[in-house]
Amino acid sequence: MIMYASRITSLPPYLFAAIDKAKQEVIKKGADVINLSIGDPDLPTPPHIVEAMKRSVSNPERHRYPSYEGMLAFRTAVAAWIKKTMKVDLNPEDEVLTLIGSKEGIAHIPLAFLNPGEVSLVPDPAYPVYNIGTILADGKPHKMPLLAENDFLPDLDAIPARVAEKAKIMFINYPNNPTSATASIKFFEEVVDFANENDVLVVHDNAYSEMTYDGYKAPSFLSVNGAKEIGVEMHSLSKTYNMTGWRIGYAIGNRDILSGLGKVKTNVDSGAFEAVQEAGIAALYGPQDCVREMNGVYKERRDALLAGLKELGFEVKPPKATFYVWTRVKGSSLDFSRMLLEKAGIVATPGVGFGEYGEGYIRFALTQPVDRINEAVERMRKLGI
Structure with missing residues (x-):
């Protein structure tokens, strides 16, 4: 059996x-x-991105194993795009990590930081992978309820002290899936304070940052003072450029956290196809x-x-x-x-x-x-x- x-x-x-x-x-x-x-x-997917992929896929140099952390040219394009759109400075060499879609990074990061039985703080309702990644790392998810009366933001004061002491990772996601809620800079500042007080790493899933309406602009968690000292932000080209099937994303922020995630990745995958990364470069540098x-x-x-x-x-x-x-x-x-x-x-x-x-x-x-x-x-x- x-x-x-x-x-x-x-x-x-x-x-x-x-x-x-x-x-x-x-x-x-x-x-x-x-x-x-x-x-x-x-x-x-926009035509100029598809054309970049067509050109790259015919290049025999792209048919070999890619680098684990991603092409420096792609990571440089990421840093330039983040600087332009979110006013956050990044060193592309060690503050940007290429992902095979942000889902992969979210699922793998608990493996780098959770020991068996340790806690991750997971929003509820939420994208299921925060919870699933924790379980696969033999960690224990602790639910942070997202309630209408609190504008679908977690109440950090409601997290029991005994749970906060055991917590190693907090997942947050704004603009939010599934509630479509948004978060303010003030809320992100509260998250940074909580993380510092309780020695917690923060993973902000920002996959929907560019999908906004009525003049709203979604802020980056990393734009808050101190955020880069305790956290990373996950981004995806999937929603911004209609590239869900291409599987390309990236994590940005704290270099030590990215290094831990990178160690997992070097042992379980061989990096993103470089032709897809070159298509990503065309997306990030190209017309918006x-x-x-x-x-x-x-x-x-x-x-x-x-x-x-x-x-x-x-x-x-x-x-x-x-x-x-x-x-x-x-x-x-x-x-x-x-x-x-x-x-x-x-x-x-x-x-x-x-x-x-x-x-x-x-x-x-x-x-x-x-x-x-x-x-x-x-x-x-x-x-x-």
């Missing part, structure tokens, strides 16, 4: 794999499914009109969905960032999402799939054109929702 390790059997089913399986079952029955669940951009145009498309979709949901009586707040709409529902979020899928052919993500404090909410992703979003609203109206 094949027995899995306890760290595997203790993992919850990966949320989006379960959703995809349920979606496929409905499609097999002939339903026209409108998928508003997973945060995978439906817009194509594509980002503004993308945000215009998502804003139009956001406004269409918000108008429809409000008409139907949903309690919803217009998000200033991300391409998610987080809304309350009555009763079980799992039952509600199942009803949407089976009776209306709409795939939405149940809030409880992001953690127990996500119960009572549904997350819609703005990954369909306006006409399909309007069609989804019409289907819900016909159901009497």
